[in-house]
Amino acid sequence: MSVLVVLEQTGGKWNRMSWETLVAGQQLSAQMGVDLHVAVPGSGIGALAAEAAAKKCAKVYAVEHDLLKDYTADAYTAAVEALVRAVSPTLVLFPHTYQVRDFAPKLATRFSQVLISDAIAVKIESGSPVFVRLLFQGKLNGDVRVSGGGPYFASLQAGAFRVDALESGSAPVESFAPPLAAASIRQKPEAPFRESARAVDLTAAEIIVSVGRGIKEKENIPIVEELAKALGAELAASRPICDAGWLPMERQVGSSGQTVAPKVYMAIGISGAIQHLVGMKGAKTIVAINKDANAPIFEVADYGIVGDLFEVVPALVEEVKKAKS
């Protein structure tokens, strides 16, 4: 009986969500009254395993293999599977990263389980976990109960647990050599790359005016552009706008774009899917303008106007100009 947290690193660098997941592991193992085990898969990860061992947990497994140097779904699935079979945890926790989305469902399937992905909270009820997940793009929440004896697998959403609650400690590091064979790894990865140097650095902006699907057509973009101009703000967008080519990709805010924390973030016609929220919820003041009063963006907004952006935005431009003159 234990909780196992699988941390994520790439090329010797932690994914910052790893520590949030470790916080979850510390809290849940305490509530369940079981040990916390931590796994660090990779190649040449001695120093990282030692760093993890300085956090409060019972043991750190350095899951070390040359074939784990560059991430592949097949190698990581096999490595973590071997560890889970050896350690027999009740609950296995991951950060909900792109990498975890790529292999953890496969891993859970090998144990006839479902990965409870992107959970935002975990409650322990009579010893077993109940996970809270977003449904319908964040419009509703759902409590998901797992059964069947486990091991249970879950990935946790960025920000679900606060990293400042991380407790220090001292734990032993144990090497774990997973049985991997090069021939059974089907994916051949190449070096990661960026499309182009980013000409637009949204992270430096004090005010960001961001536009979403509510704008309806490319021809309407200037309406919002004018507000950005009046405020002296950078223009940004949610993913669908960049996908459609209405604004360049480099203006995208969200999990696949830039993460920003300006003084003011104005979300116009953006419903607030979680992929967008993770990129902007650190803004000091969030303003939402949306016709749907139930849009998830209002969950994070400090100020809101429920209304038609095609009326509200031009009115805002007028008022901003008035206030500035």
Place this chain on the structure above:
Amino acid sequence: MKIIVAIKQVPVRDSQLRVDANGRWIQEADLSFEINEPDAYALEEALQLKEKHGGEVVALCAGPARAAQTIREALAKGADRAIHIEEESLNTLDTLGVAKLLAGAVKAENPDLILTGLQSDDLGYGQTGVVMAELLGIASSTIIMQVEVDGASIRVKRELEDGWFQHITMPLPAVLTIQSGINKLRYATLMGIKKAKSKEIKRVTLAELGAAAPATATIEKIYVPQKSKQTQIFEGDAKTSAAKLVEKLKFEVRVI
């Protein structure tokens, strides 16, 4: 090449959702439904691959009778035929249960490539494709932004976080989960809609695919999320609310 595209029907994006009487799902009676958006991109990618390399595109959908509408639309856009796993009570299955049904239907078809959207807009587990690949014993890759077919293998562009990408090569058959925005969606033509009427939709039942495994993950209750933040909503017509907001931005937030 033979491509199967797994598509799902979900409530239209702007739906006003209400929790049903037993608190475990939404009231579906008054809702309209459409193809899950990432699945629409997967379908488009399949159609484009067929145009380049020849072959066949088969749309696969597990869903109740109403899903037939979404299947027809896929056929109208250019899918050659469809398989409908028709079942009213799919909600009682978990992702593994649904993936087992889909994998069962795929197996009989022996395709070269299976595409699906990276996640559904309703449950959002984002794993049906990967689980299907594992059940079929074939390779998978997720969050794909480009697909190049080269004989018996494919080279894909996988999206990573923060604007990074990576190319990955793997053997066929394989399952890819497609990211929204990988291509430009087409509209069904009048001719396409006409042709769709004569295209085959094979209906398969749960029983034919073998009994589904009991769910290990069940939704106990669904509810409107509790607000963690106090949002000040400015009421009034556009001009009044805009004026109130600008006043806040000027005197309290101090950015004007």
